[in-house]
Amino acid sequence: AQKITQTQPGMFVQEKEAVTLDCTYDTSDPSYGLFWYKQPSSGEMIFLIYQGSYDQQNATEGRYSLNFQKARKSANLVISASQLGDSAMYFCAMREGEGNTGFQKLVFGTGTRLLVSP
Amino acid sequence: EAGVAQSPRYKIIEKRQSVAFWCNPISGHATLYWYQQILGQGPKLLIQFQNNGVVDDSQLPKDRFSAERLKGVDSTLKIQPAKLEDSAVYLCASSPRGGPNTEAFFGQGTRLTVV
Numbered sequence: 001a002q003k004i005t006q007t008q009p010g011m012f013v014q015e016k017e018a019v020t021l022d023c024t025y026d027t028s029d030p031s032y033g034l035f036w037y038k039q040p041s042s043g044e045m046i047f048l049i050y051q052g053s054y055d056q057q058n059a060t061e062g063r064y065s066l067n068f069q070k071a072r073k074s075a076n077l078v079i080s081a082s083q084l085g086d087s088a089m090y091f092c093a094m095r096e097g098e099g100n101t102g103f104q105k106l107v108f109g110t111g112t113r114l115l116v117s118p
Numbered sequence: 119e120a121g122v123a124q125s126p127r128y129k130i131i132e133k134r135q136s137v138a139f140w141c142n143p144i145s146g147h148a149t150l151y152w153y154q155q156i157l158g159q160g161p162k163l164l165i166q167f168q169n170n171g172v173v174d175d176s177q178l179p180k181d182r183f184s185a186e187r188l189k190g191v192d193s194t195l196k197i198q199p200a201k202l203e204d205s206a207v208y209l210c211a212s213s214p215r216g217g218p219n220t221e222a223f224f225g226q227g228t229r230l231t232v233v
Contacts, residue, residue: 035221
């Protein structure tokens with residue numbers, strides 16, 4: 001069963017506008033973490049933001065915020081005031097299991113390609 | 119601090135040849151991952167080490183892929199013999215032990231082309 005689903009293969013947004021990238025997940029584990037990574041054309045994976053399953057508030061990091069809806073099992077990434085440099089692939093990922101063991105797998109979705117136009 | 123180091127950056131081999139990739143994780147990181155990323159797809163976990171022990175290799179094609187992490191530090195991933203469908207970027211990542219909010223730090227990857 002697919003653990004992480006990203007249904008948008010590509011998204012377009014104009015510079016300075018906000019954009020939402022969708023991510024839904026599937027787990028029966030009560031303890032999990034959700035991550036978003038950015039992968040520019042150069043290939044490196046850049047960590048953007050994290051949301052824990054027990055966190056009461058939605059995570060924010062600068063222009064990035066995570067719209068976490070636990071009952072719907074969704075963790076959408078919101079990028080405000082898009083910039084040309086935001087054009088890249090964006091991956092949602094999930095870590096399952098108790099963090100103290102260090103044995104959690106980190107699984108990724110198929111990604112969304114974001115193109116920011118001037 | 120230094121990031122995750124991988125080498126080589128690029129490799130082109132013929133099918134049925136063998137190839138090896140090297141990864142040096144961030145100092146002190148107990149967990150090391152190897153991912154395969156085929157063009158247009160998300161990274162797929164091949165193997166996960168905790169120190170020098172394997173904790174998950176369920177998606178590693180063991181008839182041709184092998185990996186080791188001697189002394190719990192750097193790691194090598196080998197393919198022998200390579201097939202055309204092994205063409206991909208191989209990403210190494212590491213994370214510190216413990217804590218559900220520990221993100222993985224990635225190297226720049228090795229782009230393998232099998233011809």
